[in-house]
């Protein structure tokens with residue numbers, strides 16, 4: 308059994324430990340969905356993956372059947388003898404429409420009858436779920452698993468889970484209750500009281516399915532392709548100009564920050580705290596230099612940027628998105644929506660709900676406006692030396708400047724103060740350093756994108 312579950316975890320696209328040696332230290336059943344027909348069980352198990360020094364907890368929703376299920380052959384985890392259920396064929400429940408119906412009904416019944424067992428389904432009022440909708444598992448490259456129920460609702464099942472509050476749920480709840488236009492409304496969420504961890508673990512959230520959504524990153528790439536197709540025209544002259552969308556994104560982020568500031572704790576950072584933040588950025592740079600030695604050329608200039616940050620005081624902090632880029636935005640007929648408020652994946656969950664500077668989110672978007680044209684240029688117009696041809700490099704810089712300016716002007720609605728400029732530059736630099744490491748590890752052909760961005764910052 309352990310072997311089969313281990314293989315299943317290792318092969319899953321949401322598994323974050325790919326390439327690392329691991330053992331499956333334990334698997335514990337934390338709950339069973341109510342309402343299964345006789346002889347069928349839908350459970351949630353938590354698997355502890357151990358890497359020796361550290362470990363991670365992964366959520367596995369499983370369907371258990373006495374008989375083999377032809378319709379689920381693509382989702383078979385294995386077949387073994389279970390202490391509670393006897394001999395069973397075990398399937399990944401997220402592929403199982405019958406199992407997903409149980410989840411949907413459990414959300415619909417939340418609050419209407421007393422919870423059975425340790426699984427606690429919660430609902431927010433205001434939307435009647437379509438209980439006839441069929442489930443479809445999203446197939447994208449995701450760190451969690453998302454299941455759409457027709458075009459009515461979307462359930463995100465968190466795969467790597469940690470005891471305590473999940474920021475994605477907490478932030479969606481606040482923004483939904485406040486009536487924000489810039490997120491998919493939260494319909495409900497699932498908690499489990501895990502005795503072993505002696506804490507609540509948040510397992511899943513159900514939200515509005517954004518039927519008319521287009522991915523912001525893909526839209527930006529299309530706009531850039533349009534520009535490159537018209538070699539003689541400037542960014543403001545081509546049909547696919549994105550600047551008005553960038554400005555709308557700026558407004559959406561400003562309004563989101565405003566609601567978050569009103570509903571989550573805020574604070575003001577003194578000089579000592581800013582010094583510690585600058586130290587952390589300098590440390591990240593030192594670590595990054597080990598992975599990407601090419602950063603060395605810019606290290607002095609980057610340290611100057613972080614020094615300037617360390618000498619600020621009286622800096623306002625609040626709840627932010629934490630990992631914002633164009634890939635976390637969706638354009639619907641009703642405007643832009645921001646998704647995935649889980650925060651920076653590398654940070655422990657508890658830290659992600661701590662107040663932070665809103666300029667971190669602004670910086671994430673500015674880096675993304677730099678990325679989009681570079682990605683198209685690198686893919687379509689790279690020379691033998693790996694550089695981008697002059698004309699396209701020029702156009703790329705123009706697209707980036709035009710959209711960054713439109714976004715920033717709409718976000719702030721005024722000139723930035725000198726302190727805000729220092730903050731923004733430091734967060735942009737820190738994000739680019741993070742990206743250099745991310746690309747070196749995940750997409751080495753793209754490491755030149757953050758490096759070129761850092762070169763431009765250093766030239767200022």
Ligand SMILES: Nc1ncnc2c1ncn2[C@@H]1O[C@H](COP(=O)(O)OP(=O)(O)O)[C@@H](O)[C@H]1O
Pocket residue numbers: 445447449450451452453461463491514515516517518520522634635637646647648649
């Ligand atoms: N409410 C929604 N309606 C429709 N599609 C959505 C919705 N929320 C997210 N998506 C799509 O699902 C993808 C994954 O969502 P995300 O929250 O980023 O998951 P993950 O945490 O696994 O990265 C997004 O890139 C987006 O395209």
Ligand SMILES: O=P(O)(O)O[C@H]1O[C@H](CO)[C@@H](O[C@H]2O[C@H](CO)[C@@H](O)[C@H](O)[C@H]2O)[C@H](O)[C@H]1O
Pocket residue numbers: 524630632633634635652671674675676678679742745
């Ligand atoms: O998967 P996450 O959303 O947590 O984000 C990580 O992966 C992103 C790439 O998918 C990475 O973003 C970088 O590449 C984007 C283009 O693919 C670009 O828009 C971003 O500006 C750039 O930072 C992100 O940094 C990383 O945390």
